[in-house]
Amino acid sequence: MNRIWDELVAYRRAHEDQPILALFDKGDRVERFGTKAGGLWLDWSKTAIDDKALELLLQLADKGGVAERREAMFAGAHINETEDRAVLHTALRNLNDAVVVDGVDVMPGVRAVHAAMSDFARKVRDGRFKGQGGAITDVVNIGIGGSDLGPKMATLALAPWHDGPRVHFVSNVDGADIADTLAPLDPATTLVIVASKTFTTIETMTNAETARRWMERAIGAAAPGQFAAVSTALDKTSAFGIDADRVFGFADWVGGRYSVWGPIGLSLMIAIGPDRFDEFLAGGAAMDAHFRATPLDQNLPVMLALVGIWHHQICGYATRAVLPYDNRLSRLPAYLQQLEMESNGKSVAMDGTPLERVSGPVVWGEPGTNGQHAFYQLIHQGTAVIPAEFMVAARGHEPDLAHQHMLLVANCLAQSEALMRGRDLEQARALMAAKGLTGAELDRQARHRVFPGNRPSTTLLFDQLTPRMLGQIIALYEHRVFVEGVILGINSFDQWGVELGKELALKVEPLLKGQDTGGHDPSTVHLAEMVWEMRGAD
Ligand SMILES: O=P(O)(O)OC[C@H]1O[C@H](O)[C@H](O)[C@@H](O)[C@@H]1O
Secondary structure, three states, X not given: OHHHHHHHHHHHHHOXXXXXXXXXXXXXXXXXXXXXXXXXXXXXXXXXXXXXXXXXXHHHHHHOOHHHHHHHHHXXXXXXXXXXXXXXXXXXXXXXXXXXXXXXXXHHHHHHHHHHHHHHHHHHHHXXXXXXXEEOOEEEEEOOHHHOHHHHHHHXXXXXXXXXXXXXXXOOOOHHHHHHHHOOOOHHHEEEEEEOXXXXXXXXXXXXXXXXXXXXXXXXXXXXXXXXEEEOOHHHHHHOOOOHHHEEEOXXXXXXXXXXXXXXXXXXXXXXXXXXXXXXXXXXXXXXXXXXXXXXXXXXXXXXXXXXXXXHHHOOOOEEEEEEOOHHHOOHHHHHHHHHHHHHOOOEOOOOOEOOXXXXXXXXXXXXXXXHXXXXXXXXXXXXXXXXXXXXXXXOOOHHHHHHHHHHHHHHHHHHHHHHHOEOHHHHHHHHHHOOOOHHHHHXXXXXXXXXXXXXXXXXXXXXXXXXXXXXXXXXXXXHHHHHHHHHOOOOOOOOHHHHHHHHHHHHHHHHOOOOOOOOOHHHHHXXXXXXXXXXXX
């Protein structure tokens, strides 16, 4: 492996000045440096990857054991070694095949929970399940991290199919979140879903208690009847007072950030209905089948991962912008931040030794075209190179507004072209001359209008954002993260780094009440004292 890494780095260094545009001189680049699967087309031709770089990247995937590890994951092996768990979110979206974990077929259990949540979702949607005030008008999902980002992102994305009750999401421990969410709602027609894999997360449990008090004030002892729970910790859900018939469980081999496909997706299922939810699952399953059976060089998640490795580990670009040209994918960057940064933001390899390469990049982004009028300036003319990941659907959902959709697509394609082409000094000078400038002023103004170009991007193009397509896209990104993790030798399925914040918050809380329990640095003690003073007597 080290030889391949070294060769890649040396090759990149030797070809750093090669313009991406020149790579198109070989006529068939567009076909060969693109990958398709299930109605998705990933164009990665606007990157500096050429034949030699591709050959070396594919060797990384091959020698890095991607194919073996992939099979181990699907087969239910304990590939999450630090938690000694299988990794089987894929089992939630392929309800037909048997999946054996530790000698037991887990699928009868998965199917039973899927049937129960579908049944419950139908009853909520058609009014057979009622609140004290009648049919449910509003659903509040209380969860955080993976128990929030997935269903929230997908509910927004699939708004054209949202024909169930209104769905709201509360995640932040900041009381403003739940206060603003509950304020306009009628507790007598609201269903609260407490979504937490562990059922111990402080934000979620605090908000759940707040919601329970809010509902009790309105409907008294009937309040628990309007709560449902989604968790792996069934003992804790019953201690909270939620009836077993409204508790939907899942196993520890579903990671939080991979959990939207199962009961954590209940709020989404209520919004769009079980049939559309099953189409979402079918999309994920189709991407699984592609990922599992397709040779590495034509494999969509593998190629997306290799482009990612090329940009971050080989070229050294620190961040990656995810730029969906789809307003309904506005929460996708946040969703991918958890998926990618919590999975591959690690410093040690699976065996505990320090990583030999940098781990995952910072992932960030906003939908286009909004970002164009904000941060694209830096992507075009800043000194840091930021690989951009564009995505866009050929068709929108508003037939009357097809002309707006065409404008959206045109902007997306234009941005990737402009990033690659840039504008050199001669062109900038010609522009200024056409405006009538001359001499030193022409020179000065022209320099500000130069775009370096040669900035890499990928474009993920698909027909339309349907439930099935969203399922394919999310599974594509999950497997991309997996492949990158395998090549880097990372365990992508634990998240020990999150634990520290949880522990420290508990230790700092007493400081805010004026009790110094010791062990804090002077800055933290001082800030806490100031909070204590500013709060006054309340
Ligand atoms: O679903 P929960 O157990 O409440 O966990 C919610 C989230 O919090 C944790 O801190 C983890 O970092 C996330 O991976 C998880 O999704």
